Amino acid sequence: LAKTTQPISMDSYEGQEVNITCSHNNIATNDYITWYQQFPSQGPRFIIQGYKTKVTNEVASLFIPADRKSSTLSLPRVSLSDTAVYYCLVGLILTGGGNKLTFGTGTQLKVEL
Amino acid sequence: ETGVTQTPRHLVMGMTNKKSLKCEQHLGHNAMYWYKQSAKKPLELMFVYSLEERVENNSVPSRFSPECPNSSHLFLHLHTLQPEDSALYLCASSLSRGQGNEKLFFGSGTQLSVL
Numbered sequence: 001l002a003k004t005t006q007p008i009s010m011d012s013y014e015g016q017e018v019n020i021t022c023s024h025n026n027i028a029t030n031d032y033i034t035w036y037q038q039f040p041s042q043g044p045r046f047i048i049q050g051y052k053t054k055v056t057n058e059v060a061s062l063f064i065p066a067d068r069k070s071s072t073l074s075l076p077r078v079s080l081s082d083t084a085v086y087y088c089l090v091g092l093i094l095t096g097g098g099n100k101l102t103f104g105t106g107t108q109l110k111v112e113l
Numbered sequence: 114e115t116g117v118t119q120t121p122r123h124l125v126m127g128m129t130n131k132k133s134l135k136c137e138q139h140l141g142h143n144a145m146y147w148y149k150q151s152a153k154k155p156l157e158l159m160f161v162y163s164l165e166e167r168v169e170n171n172s173v174p175s176r177f178s179p180e181c182p183n184s185s186h187l188f189l190h191l192h193t194l195q196p197e198d199s200a201l202y203l204c205a206s207s208l209s210r211g212q213g214n215e216k217l218f219f220g221s222g223t224q225l226s227v228l
Binding site: 032034036041042043044045046049051087089103104105106 | 115117155156201203204205214216217218219220221222224
């Protein structure tokens with residue numbers, strides 16, 4: 001089971017770059033790394049997904065080192081509206097007794113003026 | 114809009130009531146999920162359906178009864194709930210059961226209060 005570990009919370013200010021790291025030491029060969037954002041009383045929303053090296057889209061970048069045992073979500077120039085909980089999810093394969101679609105505690109990001 | 118619609122958005126029920134939560138996805142996905150999220154806690158996976166067949170039941174009490182009549186619709190039937198069942202119930206879908214790179218699409222959830 002690919003368990004993930006993230007910081008419980010992070011604080012930042014508007015305009016800064018925020019990097020949130022997720023550890024996943026027992027990631028499987030077929031596992032991708034996916035990050036979600038959740039606002040209060042809403043469902044999580046897909047942000048970005050990657051397998052190795054670097055992935056960038058219009059909202060974030062994802063850095064994955066060669067050993068894939070960790071990943072870093074990078075949010076450039078955050079704003080107040082980026083205040084949310086960010087989840088790292090590894091793999092989605094459902095097998096008997098295998099990986100489950102389990103979300104960790106996530107990282108509560110608070111952005112201030 | 115994520116393409117996953119949940120109704121009702123809010124629900125208050127007594128412990129002896131019977132109610133149902135509904136989820137509909139317009140994405141052509143083949144897998145659907147129920148998650149429970151209690152206040153300030155991580156999401157807990159409850160049930161997983163793939164092509165209308167239940168493939169996962171994560172030790173959920175029998176007072177929660179899922180139903181998946183087709184790949185676009187998912188229900189969660191509730192009866193004789195307890196106050197500790199009050200939570201945000203989230204439905205999600207994905208293209209398939211999982212090839213390692215699936216993405217989950219969530220609805221906005223049903224905020225349930227059991228009195």
